[in-house]
Amino acid sequence: MQPAQSSGDAEEQLHKNQLLLKMAGRAARLGGWSFDVGLQQLTWSDETCGIHDLPPGHQPTLAEGIAFYAPEYRDMITATVDQCLTQGTAFDFEAELITATQRRIWVRVIGEAVRDTGNAITGFQGALQDITTQRAHEIERHALATQLSATLQNMSDAFFTLDRNWHITFVNEEMTRRVKKSRKEMLNKVMWDVFPGTENSRFHACYQRALDTGTVATEVDYYAPLGRWFELRAHPMEDGVAIYFQDVTQKRQDEEQLRLLQTCVQRMNDIIVVTDAAPVD
Secondary structure: OOOOHHHHHHHHHHHHHHHHHHHHHHHHEEEEEOOOOOEEEEEOOOOHHHHOOHHHHHOOHHHHHHHHHHHHHHHHHHHHHHHHHHHOEEEEEEEEEEEEOOOOEEEEEEEEEEOOOOOEEEEEEEEEEEEEHHHHHHHHHHHHHHHHHHHHHOOHHHHHHHHHHOEEEEEEEEHHHHOOOHHHHHOOHHHHHOOOOOOHHHHHHHHHHHHOOOOOEEEEEEEEEOOOEEEEEEEEEOEEEEEEEEOHHHHHHHHHHHHHHHHHHHHHHHHHHHHHHOOOO
């Protein structure tokens, strides 16, 4: 049998657990809070105080707590709090908060009603997390995505992307111009439905080759419905394939004319050689 744990050991373990929780809260920038309706008392954990740039133990009123949020969020938060206290509706929102030192930060707030044994709402409790760093990363990613989208939209090559189920997920302006179709006609549609005849074609094989090998695949082929030759480069992506393509019809025609001209010149040379040959005695 295991020896019974003494009250001293239990208190020491509880203290260690509390220290671990505080450490985790500091690392995650996560604090707790609660509000007692009867006492009209809002209680903040030390980490919640720290997020607000206030000393540990600071206990504001509910109105003061709401006033820390940026003005454009206060009406929403007041309504959310009222709905939780009157109807027991849990909440989870993100908002900007202005700290005691006037730092503007982003926080995520979750909360739920607290009820007594008779199911009456006696308050609410929850957690608050500083998500400023995550939001900054999201804004940066969004800016980069917007910049990339603008670049792809304005590039001279036609460009589109396919997911692994062959749905068209992006098309640029040059693509719509080249194939004479609008974005609405193409986006989220299966490639083979938008461009009949391309399934099991050399184009299809090129896309599949890029996915299977994880390397860039190239192809040149004729697309009869448009009466044009296209050269494409398929680049594998994690969730599909990106395709750049150019109309090379004029290039093909120029090359064909050059070959014909070279053939004519060669034949003319052959005739000249025959004509200039010395007569046989």
